[in-house]
Amino acid sequence: MSKIYTAKEALQKLEHFCAYQERCHDEVVSKLYSLKMTTEEVNIIVVQLIEGNFLNETRFACSFARGKHRIKYWGKIRITNELKARHISSTNISLALKEISSEEYFETFENLAERCWNSIHENDTFKKRKKFCDYMLRRGYESDLVYEKVKELEQK
Missing domain, CATH: 1.10.10 (Arc Repressor Mutant, subunit A)
Structure with missing residues (x-):
């Protein structure tokens, strides 16, 4: 049987999840739903993660673009499409692509x-x-x- 998490336990778990590696909002939200959180709890926790600077979409996009280009040798089109698939804003996508000289x-x-x-x-x-x-x-x-x-x- 899967463990039922309180909002506080879920927040701590997600803080660790976000500290380990940059995450986008989509990943965090699906992780919270997998922990059986309600929509209201998900929204509260996401706001707390943003306020605590654990979750930052711009930082995620820039890190993603740098990593995929330097490690997997992806071009700008693939990076853009992958970021769009993660519902990253076009502003953040533009900023991310500027990370690659x-x-x-x-x-x-x-x-x-x-x-x-x-x-x-x-x-x-x-x-x-x-x-x-x-x-x-x-x-x-x-x-x-x-x-x-x-x-x-x-x-x-």
């Missing part, structure tokens, strides 16, 4: 593109191009960047 962005793009192109062992040029473009677009890089890069890599 254009030099860092293009350097990551170039390195990923070179590595990807060299790892595709395909004799058919058309298939190799398609695999490369699909991969880079799935990673969330802009199509014009990807298509320019594929032309450049084919020339080599």
Whole structure:
């Protein structure tokens, strides 16, 4: 049987949950509902977490964008879509994307593109191009960047 939490216990649990890793409002709300909290309790606890600076949507968005770009090498389109899926405001999304400098962005793009192109062992040029473009677009890089890069890599 699952434990029934009081609002105070749930707040402490969520403070730890938010302190461990940046969270968005959606994650916190679903966690609270999984602890069998009522809508009223959820709203009160979310407000307390925001006031205690445990929950900050802007901080979450910036941290998310930096991490996904530096660790998973995601492009801006994928980061934007993932943040939208978490109901992050467009203002916070813009701020988050500013966390990635254009030099860092293009350097990551170039390195990923070179590595990807060299790892595709395909004799058919058309298939190799398609695999490369699909991969880079799935990673969330802009199509014009990807298509320019594929032309450049084919020339080599």
